[in-house]
Amino acid sequence: MLQSREEKAKKVLMVARAFPPFLPVGYSIRVIKFIKYLPALGWQPVVLSVDDQQEYETLPKVGSEALLSEIQPTVKIIRTMPGEPSLRYLQKEKEFGGKNFATRLLVKIFGGARRWVFRNIFLPDRMITWLPFAVGKGRQVVKDEGIDVIFATCPPHSSALTGAVLKLFSGKPLVLDFRDDWIDTPWHLAKPAMVRMIEKLLEKWAVKMADKVILVTEWSRKAFQERYPAQPRDKFILISNGCDLGELEALKSIVPVHHTAKFTVVHAGSLNVSTVWGRSPAGLFQAIQKLLRENPQLKGSLVFKFAGDLPDEFRKLADEMGLTDVIRGLGHLPHAEVLRMIKSADLLLAMNYEGWATLIPGKIYEYWAVGGPPILLLSCPGAAADFVCEHALGIAVEPYDADGIQQAILQVYRQSKTSSPLRIKPDGVEAFDRKTLTHQLAQVLFTVS
Structure with a gap:
């Protein structure tokens, strides 16, 4: 049951790497609407996201900033390093590489190595670089703000791992929100067999750590229930997308x-x-x-x-x-x-x-x-x-x-x-x-x- 207005609101930490002003509206509209309407329902959101002082290779600022106006001023938005180069740095790197043959070769080798690591080592996605920064800041936020529940929305699916690690350290209940499926999707099936196997294990661990897993379609919910028959069927909840x-x-x-x-x-x-x-x-x-x-x-x-x-x-x-x-x-x-x-x-x-x-x-x-x-x-x-x-x-x-x-x-x-x-x-x-x-x-x- 929902709390009465007289009771003190509980606090939920909303872990959202895809958050305004970054990326198009479609990436963050769901979590923004949750944050907009939760305070009237007995929950005070605290947002954990990425530092917005710069743009990044995977986080351009492309039109979602206006969504921030829908959030109440009392909602705290805590931001931390994304763990990836800023666009400003990448531009300087490009300029440096244009000086002569030696610098061009150096930038080509360094940039190629970075991209190879992002593509082949960082699983399930290159945005996993945010995890240590998010977990470090998140642990402190859970303690300082008196957080009652951790809510992590994905993709990127590395955010599901961020939520799971935060639960591991804090002991707080975890709700995972899958806006898009992870396993057995075109982007998962396009990866090498070894990577697919590792990602299946990562998703399995994140789902096991979660207290509830939210899916946006009945097809997704049934897919998760079939993939994890050892988990209670009511662990997987349908909360669809919609409109305001x-x-x-x-x-x-x-x-x-x-x-x-x-x-x-x-x-x-x-x-x-x-x-x-x-x-x-x-x-x-x-x-x-x-x-x-x-x-x-x-x-x-x-x-x-x-x-x-x-x-x-x-x-x-x-x-x-x-x-x-x-x-x-x-x-x-x-x-x-x-x-x-x-x-x-x-x-x-x-x-x-x-x-x-x-x-x-x-x-x-x-x-x-x-x-x-x-x-x-x-x-x-x-x-x-x-x-x-x-x-x-x-x-x-x-x-x-x-x-x-x-x-x-x-x-x-x-x-x-x-x-x-x-x-x-x-x-x-x-x-x-x-x-x-x-x-x-x-x-x-x-x-x-």
Whole structure:
């Protein structure tokens, strides 16, 4: 049960390496919302993160700083060294290497050795260099602040080890929050066999040390339960991602501006090029090309807007496929503007990371809450496809099924030209409100404390 307001709040140490002002919003929005709403539920968060006086190779400052304004001034944010070179240092190293042949060779050898160590020695990821600094500072914080529970969110999955070591030294209960799975994922399976074996042992130890393990999808929860049958099944808790319905209240007064000239498809979020963590629109572009070739009357009637990063490789691909006038990369836009685009679109596009069956793209919850256009999800079978079908949010198609994507777009397009265009209802999204989800976390914290 939750505490009454008269009782003294308990304290939870939130171990979060991915935290504003570093990295895009998607990396830290979950923990920020927990921190925002926990104080009203009997818990005072204390944050342990990375020093923000500089930028680092794995921690660029790219647009999440505004999230800090959502945290109450009474919340302490304690920062410590990340254990990796700053961008300023790397720039000086580069300048030093440009002086002559000898310095260039020296920098090449030193930099190459550093990268080799990061890639092959530091497990489960190069961010493990933060562990000694975080544990050293964290032990003192636990003592000085009277911490009741340790909460560690990952990835990076080395943060799960940081939380486990802190529990080992402090004896405080540990709650691990896996925003993304670690084992049996594309990035894990791409590693050498020996590394995969070591990481399985590391995850097993971290899970054993934890009092509760939180997963964000039912697919993830079942995967952990099957992987660790010796652990109690109720050790693994589902607390999904979601959206802050309070932030969307202003949308109710916005009248959608529907496009009579062009059928507009909107994708909110960034795409990226990666063999283990990629979101590619190649299948989508093939479908659009095929659609326009077979339906030439639609030329000039379709536009696909990408709000977020659209890498040059994908822009070039669109040009090569003759889609220059159809694909528009808008870059990063203010959140309010993106929400207006979402509400006024004819179709919303969501793309899952390739091969990640246990993931649900976070944008789906916001798309749903807006309560407007249907969603076209490009994803392999898994948690995301199940979610879209279960809640009647739109159509799920595999990312390289060009025929299936084409038919889905054509279906929604034709319906948009009738008196009853396809729309989705926000009914049921209340269960995924950030306040509701934080209430669930507070209950978990009380259970272990």
